Amino acid sequence: MACFTVSVAEAIVVKVIEKKVAKKEKLAEAKGNTSNVEKPLIPLSTRLGWLSKLLFGGSALLAFEHVWHGEVVPWFPFLTAMNDAADAAEMLTEIGTVGVGMAALVTGVWFVMSKTALYIAGRPALKGLQTEAIIKDRK
Amino acid sequence: MTLLISVFAAVAVTVKWYKRENDDMRLGSLALMYWGASLMWFVDAIAEYIELEAAYFTPEPVDMLNDSFLGLSVVALGLVIWVVRLLIADPKGVVKKSLGRTTRAKEAELEKE
Numbered sequence: 001m002a003c004f005t006v007s008v009a010e011a012i013v014v015k016v017i018e019k020k021v022a023k024k025e026k027l028a029e030a031k032g033n034t035s036n037v038e039k040p041l042i043p044l045s046t047r048l049g050w051l052s053k054l055l056f057g058g059s060a061l062l063a064f065e066h067v068w069h070g071e072v073v074p075w076f077p078f079l080t081a082m083n084d085a086a087d088a089a090e091m092l093t094e095i096g097t098v099g100v101g102m103a104a105l106v107t108g109v110w111f112v113m114s115k116t117a118l119y120i121a122g123r124p125a126l127k128g129l130q131t132e133a134i135i136k137d138r139k
Numbered sequence: 140m141t142l143l144i145s146v147f148a149a150v151a152v153t154v155k156w157y158k159r160e161n162d163d164m165r166l167g168s169l170a171l172m173y174w175g176a177s178l179m180w181f182v183d184a185i186a187e188y189i190e191l192e193a194a195y196f197t198p199e200p201v202d203m204l205n206d207s208f209l210g211l212s213v214v215a216l217g218l219v220i221w222v223v224r225l226l227i228a229d230p231k232g233v234v235k236k237s238l239g240r241t242t243r244a245k246e247a248e249l250e251k252e
Contacts, residue, residue, distance in 0.1 A: 007179065053168055058175025060220065061213050065141065068209050098186045102179040109178055 004062040006099035011055035018048035041121035142180040144210030149173035
């Protein structure tokens with residue numbers, strides 16, 4: 001009914017955090033911050049950008065589905081379920097269960113994806129290439 | 140059916156993204172958009188399965204047709220959003236170049252007059 005609204009709200013929050021983190025990263029880079037802390041291979045702002053794209057993109061397409069089914073309309077109050085108290089209660093239950101589940105799954109997948117990307121970016125060259133290098137060294 | 144179509148679209152775009160030579164086409168954004176929608180519809184499908192149980196897998200032909208139509212429309216909408224973002228971002232400078240050409244052509248015309 002309006003399950004995508006949770007993802008939209010999360011996407012907005014993530015976008016704001018992403019912008020703030022990107023600003024901080026730029027400032028640190030401009031200052032030539034050479035602290036002992038190692039810079040991540042993929043900046044946090046880039047990884048947060050992935051999450052906001054997953055959330056914004058997914059909820060945009062889901063919103064279209066709700067328009068398709070007549071659950072979202074272009075006039076106030078925008079959600080047809082708001083016209084009836086029983087429907088509104090059902091909608092809130094759906095937001096609390098399906099909507100939260102959607103946002104949680106997307107965030108969970110992003111977390112795993114982010115960790116995997118850091119691992120891939122940080123791992124040494126492919127095994128085959130490493131072997132070739134060792135053989136060359138021996139020669 | 141909508142979930143299935145969006146998953147196929149997500150996989151196809153991801154494969155295309157993996158095989159890309161540069162990031163000019165911004166395929167990553169399109170892939171993330173389809174994956175986001177697929178994950179959300181997956182949760183929707185689980186909720187529906189809990190409600191309908193085995194009947195979830197035997198939809199009425201009319202519902203299936205409507206869902207397929209919706210799935211294709213969603214893929215089309217995703218492509219439209221992606222192409223608009225691509226044209227606005229204009230990473231290759233094609234739009235800017237073409238607009239510059241138009242302006243120069245108009246300037247030349249005015250000079251002739």
